[in-house]
Amino acid sequence: MEPLTEHRAVSGPVVYGFLRLIRVSRARQDALVASLAEYCRSHELQLSGVFTDRDAGVGFMSAAFTGLLDVLVLPDVYGVVAPAMSHLGPKAMAAERGRWIEAAGSRLLLVRKPRTAHHSVSRSVSVRPRHPGTTRILDPES
Template identity: 50%
Template structure:
C-alpha cells in the first residue's frame, strides 16, 4: 500500500535570501535572517542561503553577483525583507531586471507599494451600522405567549 500524499516527501522550491542591511546592528541583521527563514518555512520554501551585501561589496565577488550565479542554476526565486534591499531606485530597477532575467521570482516579506497601516496616529471613527429590527422567532414559544 502506498503512503498517503501527506506522508510523501515533497521537494520544496529553492529560494535564496538577499539582505542589504546598511549600518544595521548585528541583532537587526540576525532578526532579518530569522524573518526570511520564518517566511520561507510558512510558505513551504527551502531557504538555501542568504546573501548579505555590505557597503564595500563590489565587482564579481559581490553578494549580488553571487546571488545571480545561484539563481541562474535554477532557483525558484529570491526573498527580500522589502524591495528596498535591492538598493537605491536606479540600482533596484537594474537588479530587478537581472533577477527576473534568470527566470527567478522576487518575493518580498513586505511590499512598499502596499504598506501596512500605520500604528501611530489618530484612530479612525467607527463605522455607523444600520440596526435591523429584532424579529420574533416562531415555534419557540406558544403563539399566544408574550415576548
C-alpha cells in the first residue's frame, strides 16, 4: 500500500520572488527573503529563486526584472511573489511591471495587499481628534 499524498513530497506551483532593495541592510534583506519564503510555504508555493533590483537609477528594464521576465516563460511557472507593490518600483513603474508580469501569463502575488485609497467607516472604527479641526479615523487593525 502506498502512503497518502499528505505524506509524500509534493511540490506546489513554481513562483519567483522579486525585491527592490535600495540602500537596505543585510538584516532587512534577509527578513524580506524570509517573508517571501514563509508566504510561499504557507500557500504551498515553491519559491524557485529571488530576483533583486539594487539600483534606483537603472529604470524599467533592469537586469533583475529582465531576468524575471525570462523565467516567467518557462513551463509550469505560476507567478511572481513580492512583499508589496512598491517592490516593483515607483507607482508608474510598478503598474507597468505588473502589466508585463500578467502579459507573460503569470500572477502577481503580494505578501501585503495594497491599501485602498478610501476606507468605509463602520461601527468597529473609532474616531479620535488629533488636533483642533482635524479627525483621524483608525481601523481596528491600526
